[in-house]
Amino acid sequence: MINQNVNPAETAKFDRLASRWWDDAGESRPLHDLNPVRLAYVAERANLRGAQVLDVGCGGGILSEALAAAGAHVTGIDLAPRVLEVARLHLLESGHTVDYREISVEALAEESPGSFDAITCMEMLEHVPDPASIIAACASLLKPGGGLFLSTLNRTPAAFALAIAGAEYALKLLPRGTHHYAQFIRPSELARCLRASGFELEDLRGLAYNPFSRRARLISNTSVNYLACARKPA
Numbered sequence: 001m002i003n004q005n006v007n008p009a010e011t012a013k014f015d016r017l018a019s020r021w022w023d024d025a026g027e028s029r030p031l032h033d034l035n036p037v038r039l040a041y042v043a044e045r046a047n048l049r050g051a052q053v054l055d056v057g058c059g060g061g062i063l064s065e066a067l068a069a070a071g072a073h074v075t076g077i078d079l080a081p082r083v084l085e086v087a088r089l090h091l092l093e094s095g096h097t098v099d100y101r102e103i104s105v106e107a108l109a110e111e112s113p114g115s116f117d118a119i120t121c122m123e124m125l126e127h128v129p130d131p132a133s134i135i136a137a138c139a140s141l142l143k144p145g146g147g148l149f150l151s152t153l154n155r156t157p158a159a160f161a162l163a164i165a166g167a168e169y170a171l172k173l174l175p176r177g178t179h180h181y182a183q184f185i186r187p188s189e190l191a192r193c194l195r196a197s198g199f200e201l202e203d204l205r206g207l208a209y210n211p212f213s214r215r216a217r218l219i220s221n222t223s224v225n226y227l228a229c230a231r232k233p234a
């Protein structure tokens with residue numbers, strides 16, 4: 001039997017934000033602001049034109065659409081049905097093509113192993129009960145030599161101060177309860193999960209975000225938000 005590995009309270013929380021997902025002044029504003037940097041990070045490490053790309057925990061499709069605009073054939077999966085509805089509706093406006101499916105990554109791995117050139121999984125691992133299971137499923141879904149691109153939050157006092165106290169309480173950028181500190185993931189823990197699934201960790205980079213200027217950039221300090229690129233051996 002496929003383990004669903006989902007916290008329904010988490011997906012319900014995102015479903016409540018669905019109608020405002022594409023409002024870049026709303027609760028998804030940080031995702032909109034981070035998107036150009038994370039797209040560039042992926043595009044520098046994977047040839048997107050014509051590639052089969054899976055976006056795990058795609059939400060309303062901010063990254064999925066950007067990957068499609070860069071020439072990839074994109075499948076976006078999520079377990080929040082209203083969010084997926086908004087993602088599909090937005091395609092009518094943008095004219096991009098993305099295949100959105102409500103399916104767990106573990107179930108997709110059973111269905112279509114070895115079928116993607118690259119997988120993105122951004123700001124999602126800290127919302128699931130078992131991140132290692134997501135990474136193992138991604139290992140099975142990738143073709144040999146394929147790249148896995150992850151972003152998440154580090155479990156440090158700095159991340160607590162900025163992502164929870166700052167973004168949720170002081171600035172009210174995000175609804176309270178968006179993040180749970182205990183679910184933040186240290187880079188060493190992520191690296192261990194990646195190794196256990198047979199990945200080679202190629203790169204780890206901090207992601208700095210200034211909510212006032214709305215600018216994001218890559219930095220060497222991974223103490224708050226960070227991006228990782230891991231490769232399935234060819």
Ligand SMILES: C[S@@+](CC[C@H](N)C(=O)[O-])C[C@H]1O[C@@H](n2cnc3c(N)ncnc32)[C@H](O)[C@@H]1O
Nearest residue numbers: 005006014031057058059078079080122123124
């Ligand atoms: C913070 S949003 C990030 C959305 C998107 N990846 C982005 O960065 O623009 C987290 C997303 O993960 C989804 N999610 C949570 N648990 C999931 C699971 N087990 N499988 C698939 N998606 C999940 C939520 O529904 C939500 O859309």
